Amino acid sequence: MSRRTTEAAGVGRRGARLPAGPAGVGGGGTGWGGSGRGGTARSRRWRIVALGNGWSGVGRSGEGMREGQGVARGNGRGVGRTGGGTRDGQSVAFGGGRAGGSRSGRVVALGKGRVPExxxxxxxxxxxxxxxxxxTGRGxxxxxxxxxxxxxxxxxGNVVDDGRRARVxxxxxxxDPLVADVLEELRAVGPxxxxxxxxxxxxxxxxxxxxxxxxxxLIKVEPRRVLGIFPADRITLRHPLVRRQLLQSARDTLRPSRVVSRVDLRDASVVVLAATADLRTVLTKEQRARHKDRLAQLAVRVGPAxxxxxxxLQQHQY
Structure with missing residues (x-):
């Protein structure tokens, strides 16, 4: 398991380490009005709380944890961040804070936006x-x-591979209504x-x-006309932080420190499908070449799609 450091810095007292993991190591702080630094969380079952109080305090917690819970508060102009890379845990943000990266399948709040499932x-x-x-990549x-x-x-578990055919x-x-409708398509037509x-x-x-x-x-769609003739849509992001969190989660799957068999399948699916379609807003050409072997290993896990x-895509020469 990778080691991450949990910090609580700013005006106020250092975030408390709750004794739920036998292998955790905690550091010391300077008390009230100073900054404190928590230790490295090595245990698989931790619950850590970081409080950042005051005008510019920052509280950060739960990063890199596997089966724990991270909670952060940001008061005044402080920022609360939680759950960067948690697995099977829960990420929560309070006030003006930010939460993201939960790999348990929950919807995570990012400001006023929500990461779609x-x-x-x-x-x-x-x-x-x-x-x-x-x-990009509209075609x-x-x-x-x-x-x-x-x-x-x-x-x-609604579809399985049966002799290179999708069987319900x-x-x-x-x-999701779209997923449900496609399932009915498959059921009506057969393998x-x-x-x-x-x-x-x-x-x-x-x-x-x-x-x-x-x-x-999550997006804003406005009708427009290309050259004043052809109808088209102008799409803008309402919550850029949501996309940023998705991008970070996808790219994190390529880190060598993460065992391929333990990478969350949803994140793996996103990065593999994006790489297969050469969506360079996710991975550049150089990144795809550098992580070629790991992408191939993840693709095996994702499946026949x-x-x-x-x-x-090759047939249509995109």
Missing amino acids: ALGARLFLLAYDPERGRL KLGKVLRAAVLVELQLS VDGVVPG RRWRYWIDRRGGATVRRVRDQLERDH VPALKKS
Whole structure:
């Protein structure tokens, strides 16, 4: 397990270390009105609280923890940060704080935005280029989102690979309307090759994901006309921190210190599908080349939708 340091700095007293883990090491602080530094959390089961009080205090907690809980408070102009890289834990932010990175499948608050649970929604946000202020990869985004929905169905146990074909089995009823509709498509048609489902209704899938993100107030969609003639949409991010957190979680899966078999499958799916589609808003060409072997290992875990997406994109020469 990687070692992370939990800090509480600013005016006020140092964040308390609660004695729930036998292998934790805590450091000392300078008391009231000074800064304190917590130790390295080595235990798998920790609960740490950091308090940052006053005008510019910063409280940070729970980073890199696996099965614990991180809670931070930021008062006045302070910033509370929690849960950067927690696994099977819970991230909570109070006041003007920020929380993110929970790998337990929970929706995490980031300011006033919320990290979407659906893989398709995450990939849509990551395909947005904040520097250029527009959505990239529009020609292939539909296939990427269809592949994401198939991975979603596989993770929930609704679809299995049967001789390189996607076959429906009894699993958890999807809560996402788009995923539920695609499941009904698969059930009505019967087992087909994975690529068959990736190539279907890509444009409609993009619109449905976009509309859901707009309803969730994560993006703003404004109609416009290209050259004053062709109708188009102008998309802007309402909460850039949500995308930033998604990007960090995706790239964290490529760190050599993280064992491939322990990487969260949802984060692995995002980075693998993005790399397969060459979405350079997620990974640059140099990053893909540098992490080629690790991406291949993660792709094996994600499943048959990945090679199917690759073949579909190659066929259409995107």
